[in-house]
Amino acid sequence: MKDTSPDWICEDTQSILISSRAIQSRVCEMGKQITLDYQGKKPFLVAILKGASIFHADLVRSIGLDLSYDFMAVGSYGKGTASSGEVRILKDLDESLEGKDVLLIEDIVDTGLSLHYLVQALKTRNPASLKIAALLNKPSRRQIEVPVDYVGFEIPDEFVVGYGLDYNQRYRNLPYIRVLCQSSFE
Numbered sequence: 001m002k003d004t005s006p007d008w009i010c011e012d013t014q015s016i017l018i019s020s021r022a023i024q025s026r027v028c029e030m031g032k033q034i035t036l037d038y039q040g041k042k043p044f045l046v047a048i049l050k051g052a053s054i055f056h057a058d059l060v061r062s063i064g065l066d067l068s069y070d071f072m073a074v075g076s077y078g079k080g081t082a083s084s085g086e087v088r089i090l091k092d093l094d095e096s097l098e099g100k101d102v103l104l105i106e107d108i109v110d111t112g113l114s115l116h117y118l119v120q121a122l123k124t125r126n127p128a129s130l131k132i133a134a135l136l137n138k139p140s141r142r143q144i145e146v147p148v149d150y151v152g153f154e155i156p157d158e159f160v161v162g163y164g165l166d167y168n169q170r171y172r173n174l175p176y177i178r179v180l181c182q183s184s185f186e
């Protein structure tokens with residue numbers, strides 16, 4: 001199916017960076033790799049709301065393991081677009097991580113600050129292992145090293161929307177990834 005551009009997005013966004021077809025095929029590959037790597041285990045996936053919800057929903061259906069999952073919502077302290085890195089947990093997990101093989105599911109790793117903070121916080125809950133899967137990675141923006149074990153796509157330093165990622169809560173429902181126009185920030 002061809003990706004279309006509805007009129008309510010045209011003024012804000014540039015061309016499609018990653019098509020829905022490319023996303024589906026890459027997410028499937030990631031699921032296969034995770035299935036191989038976790039053979040004999042029952043991973044516990046933790047998806048970070050709201051951005052990772054769509055990626056997570058597709059990814060879990062590509063993983064052929066006896067897994068379970070939960071969601072966490074985090075918010076950052078401070079205002080503006082710059083990430084302070086200090087996150088506060090808005091919705092916590094329903095169960096303990098003790099002894100579990102935890103796989104954190106993120107939409108995008110940008111500066112890495114919030115993910116770094118979250119990983120430190122979750123490590124104190126004594127999981128058996130803790131790995132990270134992110135759909136998108138912007139390595140050029142990194143301020144702190146975070147080991148991302150599974151990356152869907154490396155992208156340039158652009159603000160992107162779609163497939164769960166938002167700008168002011170909009171555009172999460174686009175089936176592909178688009179770059180937001182610079183003028184939309186003004």
Ligand code: IMP
Nearest residue numbers: 083109110111112113114159160165166
């Ligand atoms: P950081 O890695 O601490 O800088 O923050 C990562 C978070 O910022 C992600 O989970 C997203 O919610 C948000 N974010 C960073 N870059 C983008 C983008 O290009 N589009 C939409 N959200 C983004």
Ligand code: MG
Nearest residue numbers: 048051107108
């Ligand atoms: Mg996020």
